[in-house]
Amino acid sequence: MVRLLSALALGAPVVLFVWFAxxxxxxxxxLAFALRAGWEFQGLMRGCGWGGRGWDAALDAGAxxxxxxxxxxxxxxxxxxxxxxxxxRSLAAPEPREGLAGSGVSLLGTLWIGGAGAxxxxxxxxxxxxxxxxxxxxxxxxxxMVAYYTGRRLGRRRLAPVVSPSKTVEGAAGGLAGGAIAxxxxxxxxxxxxxxxxxxxxxxxxxxxxxxxxxxxxxxLKRAARMKDASGIIPGHGGVLDRVDGLxxxxxxxxxxxxxxxxx
Numbered sequence: 001m002v003r004l005l006s007a008l009a010l011g012a013p014v015v016l017f018v019w020f021a022x023x024x025x026x027x028x029x030x031l032a033f034a035l036r037a038g039w040e041f042q043g044l045m046r047g048c049g050w051g052g053r054g055w056d057a058a059l060d061a062g063a064x065x066x067x068x069x070x071x072x073x074x075x076x077x078x079x080x081x082x083x084x085x086x087x088x089r090s091l092a093a094p095e096p097r098e099g100l101a102g103s104g105v106s107l108l109g110t111l112w113i114g115g116a117g118a119x120x121x122x123x124x125x126x127x128x129x130x131x132x133x134x135x136x137x138x139x140x141x142x143x144x145m146v147a148y149y150t151g152r153r154l155g156r157r158r159l160a161p162v163v164s165p166s167k168t169v170e171g172a173a174g175g176l177a178g179g180a181i182a183x184x185x186x187x188x189x190x191x192x193x194x195x196x197x198x199x200x201x202x203x204x205x206x207x208x209x210x211x212x213x214x215x216x217x218x219x220x221l222k223r224a225a226r227m228k229d230a231s232g233i234i235p236g237h238g239g240v241l242d243r244v245d246g247l248x249x250x251x252x253x254x255x256x257x258x259x260x261x262x263x264x
Contacts, residue, residue, distance in 0.1 A: 010234060010243070011141065018133050023125040026133075027069045033240055034061045034117035040230035040241040041109040047225025050102035057106060061114035068118025069125075075118070082110055112217075113241075116248040119255040128193035132258050135183070135192050135200075136207065140246040142182040143208035144215070147175025164219035172212055179208030194261030207254060211246030218245035 017029055038061035045057070060082050067078035086103040093099025124133045151171020159167040183204025187197045195203060218241060222230065229238025237243050 011137075014137070015134065018124070018137070019130060023121070023129065026124045027065070027121040030117045030121045031062055031065050033244060034065045034113055035059075036233075036240040037061065037113045037230075037244055038109065040239045041113060041221075042106075044221050044225040044227060044230060044241075045102070045105055045109070047227050048105070048221075050098070050105060057109050057113070060106070060110040061117065064110055064114025065117040065121060068115070069121045079110075083107060112248050116244075116251045119252040120247065123251070123255045123258055126255075126258055127262050128258075131190050131192045132254075134190060135186050135195075135203075136247070136251065136254050138186055139179045139182050139204045139207045140211045140250055143175040143179035143204075143211050144246055146178030147171045147212065150174025150178075160216055160219070163216055163223055167216070167219075175212060176205055176208045179204040179211070183207075192258070192261075194258075194264075203254070203257065207250045210250035210253060214245050214247070214249040217249070218242065 014029070018026060021029070035058045038058035039055065041061075042055075042057040063078050063082065064075070067074040086106050090096075090099030090103040093102065120133065120136075123129055123136065126132065147167075148171065151166070151168045151174070154170045154174070155168030157169040158165060159169050159172050180201045181204070183200040183202075184197055186192075187195060187200035192200070218230070222228065230241040231239030233239050234243055
């Protein structure tokens with residue numbers, strides 16, 4: 001119940017903001033989430049034994065969100081400067097391999113969190129972006145909730161016992177089904193440009209699959225850091241990174257799908 005109430009308390013304001021705020025304001029909401037998720041990512045890195053201040057990953061992720069939103073040469077420039085900073089920092093590491101490994105993981109976090117945030121913001125700026133972002137959020141959230149409750153009630157076979165022992169094959173299947181059904185319902189109630197009912201079902205399945213892979217990837221990082229959650233800021237869910245991990249892989253590909261559908 002705590003998990004459900006927390007999801008509603010967090011999700012309702014986000015949905016209202018997506019619907020009523022212009023794209024230029026929505027990007028600041030994305031930036032806030034990226035900064036917090038980047039901070040939590042850095043905490044997981046420290047749990048893995050790699051140093052760095054909490055604001056390192058936060059500012060890198062935030063910079064990539066803003067650079068991606070502005071476009072032009074800025075994304076490439078931002079990535080170049082971030083890479084330069086990471087490599088210079090690795091020179092000061094007491095052990096070369098540790099420095100290089102930490103820089104590599106930091107860059108991964110920047111691309112993973114900041115890149116996904118930029119694609120979410122860019123999706124909102126496309127024609128029909130308001131409906132598209134709500135479709136993305138709804139499918140990923142439904143997939144996550146249905147997978148969680150299906151796994152708790154029906155789960156028998158472990159999906160990835162080393163990375164996340166609590167996740168089950170039955171829960172994953174339930175989540176995919178929930179995402180597909182959510183896509184079909186949303187296609188009728190909240191039409192997304194270029195996406196018919198059949199396409200919405202397929203998109204729901206694809207987004208659900210990518211969301212589950214993203215969830216497992218974050219579980220891998222938490223397992224390496226020997227931490228249950230990225231933080232405890234959201235009751236029943238953990239941290240912001242725990243809440244948005246399903247979007248980190250699904251958002252970029254969904255952006256390209258929407259770009260193709262609206263420009264073909």
